[in-house]
Amino acid sequence: MPRQVDYFCSDAIRQDLKGKTVRGGVVSGIGQVIRIAIGLAAVPILTRLLDPTAFGLLAMVAFFTNFAAMFVDAGMSMATVQRDQISHRQVTNLFWLSSALGLAIAVVVAALAPGIAWFYGEPRLTAITCALALSYLLSGLAVQHQALLRRAMQFKELAVANVASMAMAQVAAVGWAFRFRDTALDYWALVLIPLVSAAVRLVLLWWYCAWRPGWPAREAGTGGLVTFGANLTGFNFVNYFARNLDNLLIGWWWGGAALGFYDRAYRLMMIPLQQINSPLTGVVVPALSRLAGEPERYRRAYTWTMERILLIACPMMAYIGVAAPWVAVVYLGEDFAASGPILQWLSVAALWQTLSASVGWLFISQGRDREMLRWGCIHSLLVAGSFVAGAPFGAVGVAKAYALVFNLACLPLAFWMIGRSGQVRARDLVNLMWRVAPAPLAVALVTGGVRLALPQAPPVRLLLISLGCAAVAWAIAVLSTEVGRTAARELAASLRQTQAKLRHGIWPGGSR
Incomplete structure (x- = not known):
């Protein structure tokens, strides 16, 4: 069973801060080495099973789908991590806000799918965009659980969730690519990666983080957290547009x-x-x-x-x-x-x-x-x-x-x-x-x-x-x-x- 942690006691979190940071860096580093190994193994397999156009299709739609993804978090996870003092009600309010944003953005992106396909002159992008929209809802449900694990510096749990979700997503993609190689459905192997990853990560983050949200309610300080998140989202907005304009x-x-x-x-x-x-x-x-x-x-x-x-x-x-x-x-x-x-x-x-x-x-x-x-x-x-x-x-x-x-x-x-x-x-x-x-x-x-x-x-x-x-x-x-x-x-x-x-x-x- 996951260990019990008081996510709202800053004094407890500060205890042995250097040790937690060093151990967290080691655990996160090990996790990332494993993720690199998985990625290094999967990429050459997929590039040999799929032609460049398949990757181009996902890169086309990624400009819009990744842009929308930043609004699911809306900087609220970092607001939870950065704030020295935070309450259960504040995090609950942020949870429901993130979940609502995830659902709303999924609906909006799915509605825009035909327009994205028209922009590129590529009909296949309609179905791809609609499928990827589901990942926003899954991500919205996981934002605050991930933030609380980071706040409490539970990096081992985060590393396991990240590695397991990536591994299962890549396995699913390679399996699909093998099964539908040289067919009209082969590019769906790449669509599976974010969907499977988001689903597995959601399950594991809820398992490791024992915190559960209540019903939303008024709580002093929530507005400041949202403002902090809004400024970070504004930064991510302009940064994302510039970073992805090349694609x-x-x-x-x-x-x-x-x-x-x-x-x-x-x-x-x-x-x-x-x-x-x-x-x-x-x-x-x-x-x-x-x-x-x-x-x-x-x-x-x-x-x-x-x-x-x-x-x-x-x-x-x-x-x-x-x-x-x-x-x-x-x-x-x-x-x-x-x-x-x-x-x-x-x-x-x-x-x-x-x-x-x-x-x-x-x-x-x-x-x-x-x-x-x-x-x-x-x-x-x-x-x-x-x-x-x-x-x-x-x-x-x-x-x-x-x-x-x-x-x-x-x-x-x-x-x-x-x-x-x-x-x-x-x-x-x-x-x-x-x-x-x-x-x-x-x-x-x-x-x-x-x-x-x-x-x-x-x-x-x-x-x-x-x-x-x-x-x-x-x-x-x-x-x-x-x-x-x-x-x-x-x-x-x-x-x-x-x-x-x-x-x-x-x-x-x-x-x-």
């Missing part, structure tokens, strides 16, 4: 095949980033929110966390940026070779994406939701402008324009806006980049050297050799910096403690 433009201008190549490259680039950023948001934001009243501890906790994350995320993106042509062919298949140049430019944009994403954590945990909305508006205009400028030059042009604008304009803007006030200044973010820069630089140089030394080698051989060389270069570069050596010592000490506890029959954070 809309490529699909409308160049068609489903071109969008299929772009979509596969973008998703391949996002696999490692999502598996890093998504769980970290769930772990770091609750911890930083509890430290908001202690500026020095807050700043140390943030920089300590980001140093270790960037030592992994940045070299990973640097490698993909140089090895993109081999990665696309080996991982996606020969039919998706055109995704290679797209992936290369997207990886240039993604080099510091994790650091940029962490600016949002700072705004949220500091309660600066209005400033976050202003930042999102300016940032989104810049990103949207890059997509419009690159669209006439095809999918590669869109990716190239985005990479240039993000690194030269969006990233400096984020540093300036978050650093104007608060516990973390712009110079702290610049220093972070400087301290971890040797690792991605070494990986990029070594991988490029392999590419030049073996210009005629098969992609698989290039990939294997470059991975090995890049790993050695990364290790040397990390250990040559003070932050890298400190992280290595901490990891070694943690492993020794874990080994000792396991030797005595004790699981860390648990009991005999």
Whole structure:
């Protein structure tokens, strides 16, 4: 049975905050490694069972369906996590609001399905859109249970729900793709993924979170929570439109095949980033929110966390940026070779994406939701402008324009806006980049050297050799910096403690 937790006692949640954060990071990291493995296994199978047009169909409708999905949460889950004091009635009111929004949005999206199909000139999108609309209702019913688990830092339960839902969704998709391969129904394999995932996740979140809603009632403070959520939703609104305008433009201008190549490259680039950023948001934001009243501890906790994350995320993106042509062919298949140049430019944009994403954590945990909305508006205009400028030059042009604008304009803007006030200044973010820069630089140089030394080698051989060389270069570069050596010592000490506890029959954070 799930363990009983008082989700509304802040003092209880603060107890052993560092330990909960570290254990939560470990558990979430393990969960994300498993999710990455599942995704890495499923994607090449599906790309070989389905043609690029199938992925293009889902990418077309995804612009509208993913846009609608943000309104189901409406920022209310993060409001529950961030607020220091919250009551049962307030969460109950937010639950019913999220559920009502989920139902309403499902109905609206289903009603718009024929219009979406007309916009693209693709009749199959009507049924796809109607089916995907069901996932909004399922998601709305799970918003507050997920938020309470995050608030109480029950990351093991969240990790199990995320891994199980993803695994079952991918199994269902691959099974359908095998069964209906080369038929008119094959693309429904991709439609199953969000539906099965949402259903399984809903069941598991309700199982693990013992809280049950009452009937809605007036409660002081609920309006403030809704306002906080509305500002976050406003940020997500403008950010989503900008982030997904590329799919809309490529699909409308160049068609489903071109969008299929772009979509596969973008998703391949996002696999490692999502598996890093998504769980970290769930772990770091609750911890930083509890430290908001202690500026020095807050700043140390943030920089300590980001140093270790960037030592992994940045070299990973640097490698993909140089090895993109081999990665696309080996991982996606020969039919998706055109995704290679797209992936290369997207990886240039993604080099510091994790650091940029962490600016949002700072705004949220500091309660600066209005400033976050202003930042999102300016940032989104810049990103949207890059997509419009690159669209006439095809999918590669869109990716190239985005990479240039993000690194030269969006990233400096984020540093300036978050650093104007608060516990973390712009110079702290610049220093972070400087301290971890040797690792991605070494990986990029070594991988490029392999590419030049073996210009005629098969992609698989290039990939294997470059991975090995890049790993050695990364290790040397990390250990040559003070932050890298400190992280290595901490990891070694943690492993020794874990080994000792396991030797005595004790699981860390648990009991005999």
